[in-house]
Amino acid sequence: xxxxxAIIKPFKLDxxxxxxxxxxxxxxTVSEASGFGRQGGHTEVYRGAEYTVDLIPKVRVEVxxxxxxxxxxxxxxxxxxxxxxxxxxxxxxTPVDSVIRVRTGERGTEAL
Amino acid sequence: xxxxxxxxxxxxxxxxxxxxxTPGVAFFYGGMxxxxxxxxxxxxxFLAIGIVTVLWVAFGFSLAFADSGNGFxxxxxxxxxTGLVGHLAQNGGQYPIPALAFAMFQLMFAIITVALISxxxxxxxxxxxxxxxxxxxxxxxxxxxxxxxxxxxxxTLGGDGAGWLANLGVLDFAGGTxxxxxxxxxxxxxxxxxxxxIGFGKVPMKPHSLPFVVLGAxxxxxxxxxxxxxxxxxxxxxxxxxxxxxxxxxAAGVLGWLIIEKIRDGHATSLGxxxxxxxxxxxxxxxxAFVAPWGAIAIGAIAGVICAFAVxxxxxxGFDDSLDVVGVHMVGGIVGCLLIGFFATTEVNALGKDGLFxxxxxxxxxxxxxxAGAVMAYSFGVTVILALILKYTVKLRVSKxxxxxxIDLAVHAESAYEFGESGGxxxxxxxxxxxxxxxxx
Numbered sequence: 001x002x003x004x005x006a007i008i009k010p011f012k013l014d015x016x017x018x019x020x021x022x023x024x025x026x027x028x029t030v031s032e033a034s035g036f037g038r039q040g041g042h043t044e045v046y047r048g049a050e051y052t053v054d055l056i057p058k059v060r061v062e063v064x065x066x067x068x069x070x071x072x073x074x075x076x077x078x079x080x081x082x083x084x085x086x087x088x089x090x091x092x093x094t095p096v097d098s099v100i101r102v103r104t105g106e107r108g109t110e111a112l
Numbered sequence: 113x114x115x116x117x118x119x120x121x122x123x124x125x126x127x128x129x130x131x132x133x134t135p136g137v138a139f140f141y142g143g144m145x146x147x148x149x150x151x152x153x154x155x156x157x158f159l160a161i162g163i164v165t166v167l168w169v170a171f172g173f174s175l176a177f178a179d180s181g182n183g184f185x186x187x188x189x190x191x192x193x194t195g196l197v198g199h200l201a202q203n204g205g206q207y208p209i210p211a212l213a214f215a216m217f218q219l220m221f222a223i224i225t226v227a228l229i230s231x232x233x234x235x236x237x238x239x240x241x242x243x244x245x246x247x248x249x250x251x252x253x254x255x256x257x258x259x260x261x262x263x264x265x266x267x268t269l270g271g272d273g274a275g276w277l278a279n280l281g282v283l284d285f286a287g288g289t290x291x292x293x294x295x296x297x298x299x300x301x302x303x304x305x306x307x308x309x310i311g312f313g314k315v316p317m318k319p320h321s322l323p324f325v326v327l328g329a330x331x332x333x334x335x336x337x338x339x340x341x342x343x344x345x346x347x348x349x350x351x352x353x354x355x356x357x358x359x360x361x362x363a364a365g366v367l368g369w370l371i372i373e374k375i376r377d378g379h380a381t382s383l384g385x386x387x388x389x390x391x392x393x394x395x396x397x398x399x400x401a402f403v404a405p406w407g408a409i410a411i412g413a414i415a416g417v418i419c420a421f422a423v424x425x426x427x428x429x430g431f432d433d434s435l436d437v438v439g440v441h442m443v444g445g446i447v448g449c450l451l452i453g454f455f456a457t458t459e460v461n462a463l464g465k466d467g468l469f470x471x472x473x474x475x476x477x478x479x480x481x482x483x484a485g486a487v488m489a490y491s492f493g494v495t496v497i498l499a500l501i502l503k504y505t506v507k508l509r510v511s512k513x514x515x516x517x518x519i520d521l522a523v524h525a526e527s528a529y530e531f532g533e534s535g536g537x538x539x540x541x542x543x544x545x546x547x548x549x550x551x552x553x
Contacts, residue, residue: 044318045377047387047436048424051316 039087126342136331143324148518204264232299282483288398296442361412365392368416394444453477
């Protein structure tokens with residue numbers, strides 16, 4: 001099993017979620033995140049004083065899938081999140097040792 | 113003279129409107145600070161209501177409006193206000209309203225002047241120090257200055273003894289000098305003694321709630337009709353003129369500030385609109401009963417433009433007047449006071465003067481400058497001394513750790529929001545246990 005972590009633009013979350021559902025993914029975890037990368041920050045002006053805001057709001061999507069589905073799901077996320085402009089985000093894949101469903105105690109792919 | 117129901121109703125209503133300006137300031141300022149200090153910002157205004165009201169009844173009204181004959185400060189003959197009951201208001205003439213109505217109307221001015229100062233010291237002032245400062249400042253600075261400007265003699269219980277600036281002929285209808293220049297100069301003195309916030313000029317100190325700022329400015333705008341039109345002390349022509357000029361100068365102030373922002377920064381901002389409104393309101397305050405509506409539009413627009421530039425000066429001059437009490441209230445007050453020397457016209461008010469644009473002489477401008485300068489110098493000087501005494505006794509500032517963690521928690525043991533960057537912990541804020549402090553065990 002692998003956990004796929006995607007950092008995406010907040011307004012692309014809906015597209016990514018739709019793409020995941022189309023691939024038969026039954027669940028994922030979404031959290032708000034902030035960070036910086038090549039996109040850089042932006043400036044805001046208050047009473048003539050310029051503030052550079054370095055950390056940009058992003059959304060982190062995490063989904064655990066069976067090894068066989070990893071490539072397809074990653075492709076779906078990338079396709080859903082892409083705008084082609086700087087700041088579209090990153091996706092990475094990490095091995096997962098075990099997964100347990102809390103309610104039933106099922107383990108491994110059964111728990112997905 | 114009999115009590116006029118109409119005049120009395122208007123002055124009592126106006127007094128309530130002016131009271132509303134202080135919570136208005138609390139929201140105006142509260143929205144501009146970070147979420148970790150909004151409660152302290154609001155509390156400074158509310159403490160001003162508490163302290164100034166009690167002192168006003170005890171001896172403040174008497175010091176401001178009783179006749180001592182020295183022109184500088186009143187005496188203690190009207191302490192407690194009981195002596196006013198059953199009398200008509202007298203201030204440079206008799207008004208058909210109860211003296212108590214006049215006393216309450218004037219109280220609201222004293223409150224908001226103190227509350228205005230709090231914007232300079234956001235995020236860092238000990239609450240005890242603020243309380244002592246508010247009591248001492250209103251006694252040593254506001255009460256005398258109100259006497260100078262607002263006391264036209266022949267007071268409530270007889271006698272002459274107008275304030276020396278009123279005697280000199282300074283035109284200040286509703287408090288450009290006594291309220292705005294006074295508060296601005298005090299704020300400047302206080303922050304010079306107190307020092308900057310940690311990280312000033314280095315870390316972003318973004319307003320945490322611009323809707324609060326606009327809400328506060330709107331409450332101020334609404335209340336200001338009481339402030340200016342109420343200062344006519346009657347439901348009459350002058351009140352309607354002051355009302356009209358207040359409306360149009362504020363509108364022009366919004367436009368003036370936004371135009372400067374659009375040209376200079378590229379964006380017209382909501383903070384700029386709220387600030388421009390307040391700048392226009394401040395500038396028209398002394399002038400509202402002495403200028404024609406076109407003059408009011410000019411004064412408001414000029415104030416909006418000048419204040420939009422003035423608020424950026426603190427970064428170059430290196431003092432942390434956190435919410436621009438100096439840039440908006442002192443500068444706006446000076447603009448309004450001096451422009452009376454140009455735009456005043458007896459066409460609209462026979463009791464006023466003619467400024468330079470209406471065939472008047474430089475003397476009008478000279479007298480206005482003396483009024484503005486005297487109040488500024490007195491307020492600044494006394495406040496510096498007061499601030500230094502507090503600094504070396506009770507201390508002016510909270511500790512560095514407390515300031516960085518947020519003054520709301522340190523001083524009030526509360527956090528404004530149960531979400532957001534600090535103070536609140538989102539869903540984690542519900543983790544813990546509820547306890548009750550018990551005594552005697």
